[in-house]
Amino acid sequence: MNNDTSPSTVQTQWTISDEQVGTRLDRFLAAQVSELSRSAIQQLIADGSILINEKVSTKAGYALRLNDSVRILNFVPSSAVKNVVPQAMPLNIVYEDVDFLVLNKVAGMVVHPAPGHYDDTLVNALLARYPELRTKEADLRPGIVHRLDRDTSGLLIVAKNLRTQAALIEQMKAHQIEKRYLALVEGVIALERGSIDAPIGRDPRNRQQMTITSVDSKDAITHFKVEERFQHHTLVLLQLETGRTHQIRVHLKAIGHPVVGDPTYGTNRLRYGINLKRQFLHAYQLRFLHPTTGATIELEAPLPPELQSVLDQSEHL
Structure with missing residues (x-):
């Protein structure tokens, strides 16, 4: 060996x-x-x-x-996991009960600790507010049901106990949690609506990035609907049928309409008077079944001010 x-x-x-x-x-x-x-x-x-x-x-x-x-x-060694410290940070809670909460994550916040980044994450903030989330077994993702990229804002579900977490993850695997996003993309999309069906896997040239590939990949499907067209950009509503890493960003790049401000999969050029320090991607709506009561939970988070201000200057778009 x-x-x-x-x-x-x-x-x-x-x-x-x-x-x-x-x-x-x-x-x-x-x-x-x-x-x-x-x-x-x-x-x-x-x-x-x-x-x-x-x-x-x-x-x-x-x-x-x-x-x-x-x-x-x-x-990430378990010793590092155990040393993840609670940090009091503001959280925008949209919904909460005894089983789970849904928050509106701000752009710039990493969801959970990872190598080289153990502080200032959502998990640090959650452990400060809900110390009971820390279980006996070391876990970098206590309560986390799904993730959002660091520079993607919007709705995120966090379970308060292992039973709820397992039930919601099963809903996620069965594609029973509807997740919709708003994105401003480069260029004008001709179709009113459509679907992108292309498998996603690790980019062999850069293991930190994803790409469309048939090698060691997973099926990925993204549905889109045009909300508004501008002279040089398009505002689209996207619904994920699958939840692969960087799925929306990779799929939109593949059809020639990358997310505005995306430093990894976009052109990384802000033109036409757009002033934005993040990618224009926001987890806008969630719809799923309450794992205990069976009731339908429907939630919506409006665009944050920095994104809405871009749309308010539509004459530049």
Whole structure:
């Protein structure tokens, strides 16, 4: 077995030997890395942060083969998780009951801690307001049901207990949670409405980015409807049928209409008098079933001032 780390660091890469052949991927990692909890390992696998022979593996039950190379990306030891400190920060709560809350996240806030960024996240703020969210098992994402990119604002669900979290995640997997976004995109979209159906996976040239690919990818479907056309831009309402990382941004780039202000998938050029320090993408509406009562929950968050002010100057768009 190869060890590519010094004694002061945690090993994150292995080559499978004879006695390890046939072992499930998740069980192998649990045995090798005591710093990671079982749930953390499963989350890493689901997130595409485990590479086998330099290709993403999202199957926890994958049976390891002789000489397979296994590597962990974005490794976060449980000691770091336990040291995530509560930080009192303002939260815009849109709905709350004993089971969950829905908040309107501001742009610029990271949802949960990650390597190199353990402070000033939504999780830090949640732990300060709801200390009961911290469970006995280390978890970087207490209560988190789904995520929003750092520079995407809008509605986000947070569960207050494990039962509710599991039920809402199941709704998410079954595509029963309707999520709609507003985005201002570059160029004028000709169609009134349409769907983008293209699989998304890690960009092999930049593992921190996503791209449309048939290799190690997952199905991704985004529906869009034109809300308003301007001279050089289009305001669109988008509904996700799937919830892949960076899905909206990657899909809109693919059809030639990237999100205005997107530093990763856009042109990163603000023209026509637009003054914006973030991407124009906002989680606008949520619709789902209450996991306890079965009642339909419908919520809406208006555009934040910095985005609305762009639309108010439509003569420049």
